[in-house]
Amino acid sequence: MSALTNQRFVLASRPVGAPTAENFRLEEVAIPTLGNNDVLIENHHLSIDPYMRGRMSDAKSYAEPVAIDGLMVGATVGKVLESNHADYQAGDWVLAYKGWETHSVVDGDTLLKLNPDLAPVSYALGILGMPGFTAYMGLLDIGQPKEGDTLVVAAATGPVGATVAQIGKLKGCRVVAIAGGEEKCQYAREHLSVDACIDHKADNFAEQLADACPQGIDVYFENVGGKVFD
Ligand SMILES: NC(=O)c1ccc[n+]([C@@H]2O[C@H](COP(=O)([O-])OP(=O)(O)OC[C@H]3O[C@@H](n4cnc5c(N)ncnc54)[C@H](OP(=O)(O)O)[C@@H]3O)[C@@H](O)[C@H]2O)c1
Known part of the structure; x- marks a missing residue:
């Protein structure tokens, strides 16, 4: 268990109409021990996108809804803090698909490595994403x-x-x-x-x-x- 904690937003209830703050809950949870191939990321940028409103609803859709009390999904750009994956090391910038949280633990195979010399890393959530x-x-x-x-x-x-x-x-x-x-x-x-x-x-x-x-x-x-x- 790491000394760091993860702050994350979970979906507390399904919005009717426009979402409000009451539909979300901020939680502080422990960061799990990394498994084989896992990477611990400190998230720096989160993109808030229109598709997220669909994930808050349990109406029939092309994608699974976020569960009540589940982490709100989203794409983030962050820095690798620890890695058990051969392709990543501490300090690397990555694009991840996990959610609204300060720290993510994900399988390195799901990540995209970013080159900060090519463009500002946040562009991976916008023009270059x-x-x-x-x-x-x-x-x-x-x-x-x-x-x-x-x-x-x-x-x-x-x-x-x-x-x-x-x-x-x-x-x-x-x-x-x-x-x-x-x-x-x-x-x-x-x-x-x-x-x-x-x-x-x-x-x-x-x-x-x-x-x-x-x-x-x-x-x-x-x-x-x-x-x-x-
Ligand atoms: N691969 C994909 O299929 C894919 C990928 C990315 C995005 N998309 C879709 O592409 C569209 C644009 O994405 P984006 O990220 O660039 O979105 P966005 O422009 O940041 O947000 C949607 C915009 O829609 C306008 N809008 C008009 N009527 C609205 C209403 N009743 N409620 C809320 N917004 C309303 C608003 O702009 P105004 O105030 O100017 O009207 C709002 O800013 C979205 O439909 C998104 O789901 C699809």
């Missing part, structure tokens, strides 16, 4: 935009949407962003260099979208569902 890959594959493999196309991107200031918008600009598209609120739209125009951004909360959203896409829409990158998709 799951959201970035989703944007890259979704837009380039499925959307296949061509120069001059009108590309509309929903939730355009999130990690997936912001990446899609920027790749779209690199590919020579007219990029029309959709985001919730003027502050996000200002960010999209100034930092993502989109051609137009529409606040989906505006009363005349449909009219503004039509005005922003005079030639119609060639590629639509859906991120949310609901009203905007309809």
Whole structure:
């Protein structure tokens, strides 16, 4: 047993609607002895992602729900403190899929080693990780935009949407962003260099979208569902 303890958030109850603090419980637990191939990680970054809301629910889904009193799942970037795995040693940076906790003990075979000289390690949870890959594959493999196309991107200031918008600009598209609120739209125009951004909360959203896409829409990158998709 290590002298360190692990602080972790477990799911205390299943949320109805938007989650609240009462749906979670902070616990302090002992760190178990490492087994063969196990690695002890000190987590530095945790990504909070939309899929987590699905894991809090026990409705039928493609993935198992988090159990009540179970550790909330999530991807983390952390530093190896101890290792019983041949490929990892103390000081290595790794990407792990365990959860909302300060310290994780995981089988080293499930880890991805990160090179801090290549990019900030936290990027493995964003542009160089799951959201970035989703944007890259979704837009380039499925959307296949061509120069001059009108590309509309929903939730355009999130990690997936912001990446899609920027790749779209690199590919020579007219990029029309959709985001919730003027502050996000200002960010999209100034930092993502989109051609137009529409606040989906505006009363005349449909009219503004039509005005922003005079030639119609060639590629639509859906991120949310609901009203905007309809
Ligand atoms: N491999 C995969 O299949 C994969 C991987 C990563 C992500 N995804 C999916 O891709 C989408 C984008 O992911 P992301 O991480 O980039 O998300 P995100 O943009 O950080 O978060 C979702 C955004 O959706 C918008 N939104 C619109 N209506 C909403 C509502 N009623 N409730 C909550 N949010 C609402 C919000 O932006 P506004 O305020 O701008 O509307 C919110 O910030 C998500 O659907 C995610 O599940 C799939």
